Amino acid sequence: MIANISKTKEILNKYNLNAKKQLGQNFLVDGNIIKRIVNEANVDKKTGVLEIGPGIGALTEELVINSQKVLCYEKDSDMVKILLDNLHQDNLKIVEGDFLKVDLDNDLHYFDDCEKVKVISNLPYYITTPIIIKLLEDNNRITDFYFMVQKEVGMRLTGKPKSKDYGSLSVLIDFQANAEMCFMVKKTCFYPSPNVDSCVIHLEKADKNFPIEDKKDFLQFVQKIFALRRKTLVNNLTVGYNLDKEEVKTFLSNLNYKETVRSEELDVREIVKLYQEFLLTKKNK
Numbered sequence: 001m002i003a004n005i006s007k008t009k010e011i012l013n014k015y016n017l018n019a020k021k022q023l024g025q026n027f028l029v030d031g032n033i034i035k036r037i038v039n040e041a042n043v044d045k046k047t048g049v050l051e052i053g054p055g056i057g058a059l060t061e062e063l064v065i066n067s068q069k070v071l072c073y074e075k076d077s078d079m080v081k082i083l084l085d086n087l088h089q090d091n092l093k094i095v096e097g098d099f100l101k102v103d104l105d106n107d108l109h110y111f112d113d114c115e116k117v118k119v120i121s122n123l124p125y126y127i128t129t130p131i132i133i134k135l136l137e138d139n140n141r142i143t144d145f146y147f148m149v150q151k152e153v154g155m156r157l158t159g160k161p162k163s164k165d166y167g168s169l170s171v172l173i174d175f176q177a178n179a180e181m182c183f184m185v186k187k188t189c190f191y192p193s194p195n196v197d198s199c200v201i202h203l204e205k206a207d208k209n210f211p212i213e214d215k216k217d218f219l220q221f222v223q224k225i226f227a228l229r230r231k232t233l234v235n236n237l238t239v240g241y242n243l244d245k246e247e248v249k250t251f252l253s254n255l256n257y258k259e260t261v262r263s264e265e266l267d268v269r270e271i272v273k274l275y276q277e278f279l280l281t282k283k284n285k
Contacts, residue, residue, distance in 0.1 A: 004029055
C-alpha cells in the first residue's frame with residue numbers, strides 16, 4: 001500500500017524527488033483516512049471517479065480497487081512517471097496536463113459505461129477555488145464532489161449566513177450546490193506535514209432555479225458586497241459601484257433593510273432578490 005509515510009518516502013527517494021511547494025504537494029500517508037474518504041463517497045463497481053492531482057497515487061490506488069473506472073489529471077510529469085510505473089490497472093486512465101485547460105465534457109465520455117460519476121480529490125491548496133468552479137460550471141453530468149481541502153477553505157466553502165466563515169465563496173457555492181462538512185483531517189496525516197489541518201467536504205450540484213440571466217454579473221455583485229469585511233452593505237454597495245451613499249440607504253430602506261445590515265446576514269436567496277432589485281433600480285434611473 002502506498003498510503004504510509006515509509007512507502008511514500010521510499011518512492012520519492014527512488015525517483016530522487018521531493019514534494020514541490022509551488023504545486024502544493026503534500027502527500028496523504030494515512031490509509032485509514034483514504035478508506036474513510038472512499039466510504040464517505042459510497043464508491044462501488046458502478047462508479048466512475050475523476051481525480052485531480054493524484055500525486056504518487058495513494059488515494060488513486062484505493063479508488064482503482066473499489067470503483068469501475070478512474071480518470072486522473074496530473075500536471076507534474078514526475079508524478080505521472082511514478083503513477084505509470086506503479087499502478088498498472090486496466091480501469092485507470094492517467095492524463096498529464098493542467099486540469100483547468102481540459103475539455104471536460106469531451107473527456108467524460110470515458111465514463112459512458114458507468115452508472116454514475118463522482119469527483120474525489122485531494123486538491124492542491126493554491127488552486128482549489130478555480131478547480132471547483134470549473135467542475136460546477138463546465139459539466140452537466142457530475143453532481144457529487146468530495147474534496148480534501150485546507151480546513152480554512154473548507155469552512156468558507158461550507159459557510160452559513162451569520163457565521164465568520166460566510167462570504168462571497170460561500171454564496172458562490174450555495175448558488176449552485178449543497179455543501180456539507182464531512183470530517184477533519186490532521187496535518188500529521190500528510191508528508192511533508194503542512195502548516196494547517198485539512199478537511200473533507202461534500203458538494204452536491206443542485207439546480208436551485210434562481211432567475212439570474214447574467215451569472216457572471218451576479219457573481220461580480222456578490223464579490224462587491226462582500227469586498228469590505230466588517231463593513232455594512234451600504235458601504236459595500238457605495239464603494240463597489242461608486243454610488244451616492246444616501247441613495248443606497250434609501251434603496252435598502254425601500255426593501256425593509258436596516259442601515260446597519262451586513263452582507264453576511266443574508267442568505268443566497270436574499271442576495272439573489274437584492275441583486276434583482278438593484279438591477280431594476282439601475283435600469284429605471
